[in-house]
Amino acid sequence: MNLGKFPYCKKCNAWRVFAVLAIVLLALPFVTDALLGRGWVRIADFALLYIMLALGLNIVVGYAGLLDLGYVAFFAVGAYNYALLSSPQFGLHWPVWVVLPLGGLLAGFFGVLLGAPTLRLRGDYLAIVTLGFGEIIRIFLNNLNAPVNVTNGPQGISMIDPVQSGGISLGSTQQVFGITLPSVHLYYYLFLCFTLLVIFVSLRLENSRIGRAWMAIREDEVAAEAMGINTRNIKLLAFSMGATFGGLSGGLFAGFQGFISPESFSLTESVMILCMVVLGGMGNIGGVILGGVLLVLLPEALRNGAGPVQQWLFGKTLVDPESLRMLLFGLALVVVMLVRPAGLWPSTQRRRELSDDDDDVVKQELESVYGSSK
Amino acid sequence: MDIFLQQILNGLVQGSVYALVALGYTMVYGILGLINFAHGEVVMVGAMVALTVSQLLLATGLPPLLVLLIALMVAAAACMVLGYGIERIAYRPLRNAPRLAPLITAIGVSIVLQNLAMIFWGREYHAFPQLLPNGLHTLGGAVINDVQLIIMLVALLMMTGLMLLVHRTRLGRAMRAVAENPSAAMLMGVDINRVISVTFMLGSALAAVAGIMVSANYGIVHYYMGSILGLKAFTAAVLGGIGNLRGAMLGGVLLGLIESLGAGYIGDLSGGFFGSNYQDVFAFFVLIAVLIFRPSGLLGERVAERA
Numbered sequence: 001m002n003l004g005k006f007p008y009c010k011k012c013n014a015w016r017v018f019a020v021l022a023i024v025l026l027a028l029p030f031v032t033d034a035l036l037g038r039g040w041v042r043i044a045d046f047a048l049l050y051i052m053l054a055l056g057l058n059i060v061v062g063y064a065g066l067l068d069l070g071y072v073a074f075f076a077v078g079a080y081n082y083a084l085l086s087s088p089q090f091g092l093h094w095p096v097w098v099v100l101p102l103g104g105l106l107a108g109f110f111g112v113l114l115g116a117p118t119l120r121l122r123g124d125y126l127a128i129v130t131l132g133f134g135e136i137i138r139i140f141l142n143n144l145n146a147p148v149n150v151t152n153g154p155q156g157i158s159m160i161d162p163v164q165s166g167g168i169s170l171g172s173t174q175q176v177f178g179i180t181l182p183s184v185h186l187y188y189y190l191f192l193c194f195t196l197l198v199i200f201v202s203l204r205l206e207n208s209r210i211g212r213a214w215m216a217i218r219e220d221e222v223a224a225e226a227m228g229i230n231t232r233n234i235k236l237l238a239f240s241m242g243a244t245f246g247g248l249s250g251g252l253f254a255g256f257q258g259f260i261s262p263e264s265f266s267l268t269e270s271v272m273i274l275c276m277v278v279l280g281g282m283g284n285i286g287g288v289i290l291g292g293v294l295l296v297l298l299p300e301a302l303r304n305g306a307g308p309v310q311q312w313l314f315g316k317t318l319v320d321p322e323s324l325r326m327l328l329f330g331l332a333l334v335v336v337m338l339v340r341p342a343g344l345w346p347s348t349q350r351r352r353e354l355s356d357d358d359d360d361v362v363k364q365e366l367e368s369v370y371g372s373s374k
Numbered sequence: 375m376d377i378f379l380q381q382i383l384n385g386l387v388q389g390s391v392y393a394l395v396a397l398g399y400t401m402v403y404g405i406l407g408l409i410n411f412a413h414g415e416v417v418m419v420g421a422m423v424a425l426t427v428s429q430l431l432l433a434t435g436l437p438p439l440l441v442l443l444i445a446l447m448v449a450a451a452a453c454m455v456l457g458y459g460i461e462r463i464a465y466r467p468l469r470n471a472p473r474l475a476p477l478i479t480a481i482g483v484s485i486v487l488q489n490l491a492m493i494f495w496g497r498e499y500h501a502f503p504q505l506l507p508n509g510l511h512t513l514g515g516a517v518i519n520d521v522q523l524i525i526m527l528v529a530l531l532m533m534t535g536l537m538l539l540v541h542r543t544r545l546g547r548a549m550r551a552v553a554e555n556p557s558a559a560m561l562m563g564v565d566i567n568r569v570i571s572v573t574f575m576l577g578s579a580l581a582a583v584a585g586i587m588v589s590a591n592y593g594i595v596h597y598y599m600g601s602i603l604g605l606k607a608f609t610a611a612v613l614g615g616i617g618n619l620r621g622a623m624l625g626g627v628l629l630g631l632i633e634s635l636g637a638g639y640i641g642d643l644s645g646g647f648f649g650s651n652y653q654d655v656f657a658f659f660v661l662i663a664v665l666i667f668r669p670s671g672l673l674g675e676r677v678a679e680r681a
Contacts, residue, residue, distance in 0.1 A: 061474075067474070117662070117666050118662065118665070118666070120666075120669050121665055121669050122669070124403070124409055124612070124616065125612060125616075125665055125669060125670065125671070127409070128608065128609060128612045128661070128665075129661070129662055129665055131605075132609065132658035132661055132662060133658070133662075135654060135655075135658055136654075136655050136658050136659070139651070139652065139654055139655050140655065142651075143651050143652060267605070271481055274477075274478075275478055275481060278474045278475070278477070278478045279478060282472075282474065319493050320492070320493065323489045323492045323493045324489075324493075326485055326488075326489045327485075327486055327489040327490060327493070329485060330481075330482045330483065330484070330485030330486035330488075330489065331482065331486055332482075333478055333479065333481060333482030333485070334463070334464055334479045334482035334483060334486070337468065337471075337475050337476075337478045337479045337482070338464075338467055338468065338479065341468055341471030341472060341475040342471070342472055342475070
């Protein structure tokens, strides 16, 4: 089978690129563990989780152009679904193969529930409604411990079952082919599989009939409708598809953490995921992945760097490192957007659409059709 | 009956604060089509500056009312500089950028302001000094204190002043022209950049006043107070129809009333199932319901169709 050329590097052989990538990704937890310590493997796990979330939101914001400020609500639905169905809370311990898909479906259903009445709204009105929806879900989770205790309120749910199947639990160290794999490594590979699945689905969606319909709606809704696109259904599909990814990652999060509380699903989280999508480059899968990795790694790197650097510069800790780290993070958001308003790695299609130079556009089109070599 | 009246009064007080902050959101939105997410933090900075100034001045033994006035002036001036700076640094360079880019810089600015405040003023709750007399008045069975009366009065005054400014002065006409069509306004000789800067400064001054009102009412200042207040005020602006000044006022007062009535009666309405901790849910449900039937808010005329 010939995969052809790798899309981002016309001269490279696709198989070779993929082989190198696969080795790097497979070796990553061991290398990180040896060089930086176990904590950073955990951070890598979270980076993968956030990449899944960002790719889910990318469908809504990047492809369909609908600004969603309450995306974390779907994450919460998936997480609580997992937590309630496999923890001592109700004494239920359903198998993970039922709970995870159920979480995705449930989140997708909530997406439709939110989308159906509100998708007539445009732009910023939609933004505030989704924001309100996110807050509503969070407040319910926070308060559904009385009169009937469902969510255990602000204390959250603990002792959630780890992801396990057929007697093998990812919550404890396992031996595979004579290699000892601690729990964080196991979750890394699990999340990697799911992330690859989400990337694959996103890639296929992007070039499908549905994906092109989403982009048509993003660029001009009226024109899209005139071309015969059922804008309401297609927008609903974007909402529920994004929500499903969110619900799926929510379930994985609950299994990984073993503990969840409403605090993990605040507006700040929605905003953070949106930042990943926009900062990386809306609508471009590579950009969104880059944004996700950066925004998970940057605060962690600053957390470990802010204190010692101050010690080294001034001889003592002048400013609370926690504040300093978020301060620098905020500054980074501003500076990156000022320098690259379309994101770090914008989608080529959008760049082509926004380009003023017609000759350039024609050249790019020809290149994309016939390849750059003469 | 007196509980009902009490909730109405509380709602009006809360609503006038929301209205003042909502005006800042709606003015910027009307002119730039941009959600100024950092506006809530401007409110917080206003309250913090007023706190520091009044603490310093009270130590010198000046009369409290004078202290309040000076604190108000300093806070308003500081917020105007801040608003001008935010627009200059974070929004102006991105005026022709993709629509979501300034949203992210706004979020960045708001994170920066919040953490700067945390560094300067610390994480703890500060007690706001009592600068106004706090006599209690009974009004048909409901109780209201002087601070609350003054809040409503000042809010009314500020809003009237703003309406006069926007509808009766040259500057106001320029603002309305830029909101209607920036390029046409520019061709008519309006200095767009100046108008936008002034809009940001006006909104920030209102925010400073609102910040002092909240702190005086609750007696507490905190570095985190801006975000939730900003969120509520933004909701209020959308409820009334964002970009519309009267809408922001109406939305603010309505949201205040909905919240306090919701908190007071939601328990009875749901047979004791929902407590007053669901008051925010109630407010957002009303918002969603209103937007379903009037997609551009209560007083909004046209739906912004910016890509």
